[in-house]
Amino acid sequence: MRLLALQAQNFRNLHQVSLAPSPHATIAVGQNGQGKTNLLEALYFLATLKPLRAGRLAELVRWGTKAARVSGRFLLKGAEREISVEVGGGVRQAFVDGKKASSLEEYFGGVSVVAFTPDDLEVVKGGPDARRTFLDRAVFNRFPAFLKESRDYARALKNRNRLLRDGPAADPAYLDAYDATLARSGARVYVRRRALMAELAPRAQATFAAIGRTVDPAVYGYHPAHLAQEFADVDEARLAEALLEALAGRRRRDLERGFTSVGPHVDDVALTLGGRSARAYASQGQQRALVLGWKIAEIENLQASLGFLPLLLLDDVSSELDPERNAYLMGYLAASGAQVFLTTTDASLVRAAAAADTLWMDVHGGQVAPRPPEPSAGGQAPLPGQQPPAPVPVGHLLRGDVAEEGEAELRPENPVGHGEEERADHRPHRGAQEEGTGGAHEQHHPHAQGGFAPAPGLAEGQPHGDEGDGEEESGQPER
Ligand SMILES: Nc1ncnc2c1ncn2[C@@H]1O[C@H](COP(=O)(O)OP(=O)(O)OP(=O)(O)O)[C@@H](O)[C@H]1O
Numbered sequence: 001m002r003l004l005a006l007q008a009q010n011f012r013n014l015h016q017v018s019l020a021p022s023p024h025a026t027i028a029v030g031q032n033g034q035g036k037t038n039l040l041e042a043l044y045f046l047a048t049l050k051p052l053r054a055g056r057l058a059e060l061v062r063w064g065t066k067a068a069r070v071s072g073r074f075l076l077k078g079a080e081r082e083i084s085v086e087v088g089g090g091v092r093q094a095f096v097d098g099k100k101a102s103s104l105e106e107y108f109g110g111v112s113v114v115a116f117t118p119d120d121l122e123v124v125k126g127g128p129d130a131r132r133t134f135l136d137r138a139v140f141n142r143f144p145a146f147l148k149e150s151r152d153y154a155r156a157l158k159n160r161n162r163l164l165r166d167g168p169a170a171d172p173a174y175l176d177a178y179d180a181t182l183a184r185s186g187a188r189v190y191v192r193r194r195a196l197m198a199e200l201a202p203r204a205q206a207t208f209a210a211i212g213r214t215v216d217p218a219v220y221g222y223h224p225a226h227l228a229q230e231f232a233d234v235d236e237a238r239l240a241e242a243l244l245e246a247l248a249g250r251r252r253r254d255l256e257r258g259f260t261s262v263g264p265h266v267d268d269v270a271l272t273l274g275g276r277s278a279r280a281y282a283s284q285g286q287q288r289a290l291v292l293g294w295k296i297a298e299i300e301n302l303q304a305s306l307g308f309l310p311l312l313l314l315d316d317v318s319s320e321l322d323p324e325r326n327a328y329l330m331g332y333l334a335a336s337g338a339q340v341f342l343t344t345t346d347a348s349l350v351r352a353a354a355a356a357d358t359l360w361m362d363v364h365g366g367q368v369a370p371r372p373p374e375p376s377a378g379g380q381a382p383l384p385g386q387q388p389p390a391p392v393p394v395g396h397l398l399r400g401d402v403a404e405e406g407e408a409e410l411r412p413e414n415p416v417g418h419g420e421e422e423r424a425d426h427r428p429h430r431g432a433q434e435e436g437t438g439g440a441h442e443q444h445h446p447h448a449q450g451g452f453a454p455a456p457g458l459a460e461g462q463p464h465g466d467e468g469d470g471e472e473e474s475g476q477p478e479r
């Protein structure tokens with residue numbers, strides 16, 4: 001997968017951007033507040049239909065204009081295809097090769113992106129919802145079918161919660177039916193997450209060991225809460241039974257509280273260092289290494305399992321890393337052969353990721369213009385026509401070579417009785433949905449977003465209240 005061309009119009013402060021990215025590194029340099037993150041967000045929005053930062057869809061449209069548009073031409077499995085998204089009036093519309101997308105699956109069609117922003121560094125210390133989102137983005141990238149599966153779960157959860165709010169008046173026969181549906185779809189979410197973790201966790205642990213500079217091994221684990229069954233070994237049908245049992249066992253409590261207290265939407269990813277909770281004990285540097293370990297593992301895992309590298313977006317990450325970890329990351333990027341977009345206020349921090357084919361850009365006041373090449377890692381800019389260094393196999397780096405040189409929301413358990421189910425954003429991509437039909441789940445989510453006007457055929461069976469559903473709920477705190 002490769003992005004061949006990117007265009008953005010009236011997206012945040014970007015008036016009009018048109019660029020042909022490098023097949024490897026594209027680096028946007030600029031001072032604070034100039035539009036660097038906006039540029040990455042445009043690309044992220046194109047690839048996921050979600051804003052990179054909290055907010056409402058309307059925030060994406062440049063002030064004084066009515067609509068924003070982002071489009072990109074991708075090379076996917078040998079064929080070129082253009083996807084674009086327009087936002088206006090709080091609604092988004094998605095297009096494939098100039099025609100309205102008939103489904104989200106058609107729209108995404110193999111486009112995959114891994115973003116790494118300073119916000120990600122809070123994942124270790126933040127709440128479980130952030131970690132579930134983190135996990136589910138990786139699950140979606142790895143298993144595209146998860147888009148639909150997680151929507152099914154979100155919808156089932158929303159239905160059950162709606163019924164729970166009737167309290168004692170809720171019809172037990174209906175609840176039984178909803179429990180069964182929820183248990184089935186929940187078991188599928190468990191199975192996907194389990195499969196992803198089985199692949200990703202060992203890689204993340206190895207990467208952490210290479211960059212973490214600590215004798216304590218990291219463990220990335222996922223263990224569903226409140227399930228009696230041994231999670232690791234049982235099949236999907238047994239997981240569904242276990243969830244059904246747990247739902248039945250907690251029904252009274254759920255009816256009292258008006259929300260569902262067991263299921264994938266309340267689970268967490270356990271991050272431990274030397275067997276102790278990273279949330280409670282990890283140092284700043286260890287937190288960064290944990291996140292970096294995860295992201296690099298995600299990239300490698302996609303390459304190993306699907307045979308291609310995702311597009312990487314790194315927003316001002318270098319300023320958050322110490323020199324040694326930054327050197328590790330830059331060395332990794334330069335060697336991996338991935339197509340990557342980096343932003344920075346200080347070009348020297350990312351120079352090591354650059355090569356002869358790097359596209360350097362200046363971002364100033366929402367304008368994006370070519371920038372004279374920076375000297376490369378070796379000190380001198382390679383001469384025109386000079387070959388960039390050959391990519392080094394990614395596995396090579398895991399042995400520490402570079403270190404020596406240098407990604408329903410399913411909601412926490414303590415909801416305060418509002419909008420619980422609507423936090424079913426346990427999937428990375430939202431479903432197509434009219435604005436305002438989702439629930440009240442966006443308020444804490446870093447990737448809240450607005451509505452997406454579906455093409456005919458998209459509206460049916462779309463999720464409500466998962467991560468992507470962007471109602472403009474008033475009075476909700478935003479991040
Ligand atoms: N909808 C919008 N219309 C116009 N301008 C906007 C819009 N949304 C945000 N901006 C402006 O975009 C600018 C921020 O851009 P961005 O976040 O990309 O900066 P940045 O270059 O990444 O800065 P930093 O280095 O501080 O992260 C701010 O000046 C902000 O006022």
Ligand SMILES: [Mg+2]
Pocket residue numbers: 036037038315316
């Ligand atoms: Mg920024």
